[in-house]
Amino acid sequence: MSATADISVLEKKISDLLATIASTAPDEANLRTALTVEAGQCSWRIAEAMGPQTLEQGQSRLSRDLYKFLTGSPEKVNAEGHSDAHPGYDWLYASPFALTTIRTEDNQTNINGEQALAIARGYKVREPKGRGNKWESLGSRGKQHIMLLKRTRVSYATLSGAFQIASQSIGQLKASWAATTLRYIPGKRIPAWLRKQIPVVEENGKHLLNDVGLQSENPWLEFGSAATGVESNTAIRAKIESGMASTAESLRAKVAKVLRGYKYRWETGQVYREKFEDSE
Numbered sequence: 001m002s003a004t005a006d007i008s009v010l011e012k013k014i015s016d017l018l019a020t021i022a023s024t025a026p027d028e029a030n031l032r033t034a035l036t037v038e039a040g041q042c043s044w045r046i047a048e049a050m051g052p053q054t055l056e057q058g059q060s061r062l063s064r065d066l067y068k069f070l071t072g073s074p075e076k077v078n079a080e081g082h083s084d085a086h087p088g089y090d091w092l093y094a095s096p097f098a099l100t101t102i103r104t105e106d107n108q109t110n111i112n113g114e115q116a117l118a119i120a121r122g123y124k125v126r127e128p129k130g131r132g133n134k135w136e137s138l139g140s141r142g143k144q145h146i147m148l149l150k151r152t153r154v155s156y157a158t159l160s161g162a163f164q165i166a167s168q169s170i171g172q173l174k175a176s177w178a179a180t181t182l183r184y185i186p187g188k189r190i191p192a193w194l195r196k197q198i199p200v201v202e203e204n205g206k207h208l209l210n211d212v213g214l215q216s217e218n219p220w221l222e223f224g225s226a227a228t229g230v231e232s233n234t235a236i237r238a239k240i241e242s243g244m245a246s247t248a249e250s251l252r253a254k255v256a257k258v259l260r261g262y263k264y265r266w267e268t269g270q271v272y273r274e275k276f277e278d279s280e
Helices: 007-024 031-049 055-067 113-126 156-167 172-184 198-204 234-259
Strands: 003-006 089-094 098-103 135-141 144-149 207-210 222-225
Touching: 007 031, 007 234, 031 172, 031 234, 055 113, 055 156, 113 156, 172 198, 172 207, 172 222, 198 207
Parallel strands: 098 144
Antiparallel strands: 003 222, 089 098, 135 144, 207 222
């Protein structure tokens, strides 16, 4: 599944901008250049709206997500083994007043990080909000209070491995849009952690770009993303649509400013005064 932004839907506004520029500087007007630069601006607006805003924020969110499905505790147990009275459950810890148990299918201390991550992702598809509270009360057996662990239990080394593998994808949704920006506005300042993901999304197909239309008589350009969630997640879709709407408003404002004597900077799509720069 993918989502694309067809910059040609804004062609009327871009044409208006070019017509305005041509009225004051006819040799400068170039529709193809305007399309690519404005595509770069539009894609950056969309990229900025996507999370995370920093690598640290992405790592924090990832950690919270993983802990909704995986756990490394309890690391030490004193009653590990299958329950004959309750098939499908393993005992973990027993004391005079407490007894903890886990479903056998969730007791996976011998798997690796990649396998643990696959389990977490499978649960996330089935239960997007997580598995609820970590512990669930199952009542009492005499003086012992029985608690069920509702996470997949793995070793701490496996949990760390799952985090390291998943960390490699942090920012790829954002980068799948920022790639268009870097292509058409090479001087754009993009954080190093995000810039590192751009060749990755270009290689894995999450970045979409169709620029064959630039060679046509009526040039057009389409860019987008095939990252997870761009079709199914309504919040992500809303951010894409907001970026397009924001670009339309920016183009309207640029026309107004060019009419007031501002210049259009073809390298970046900004408009500015000769002495006092004012960009959109």
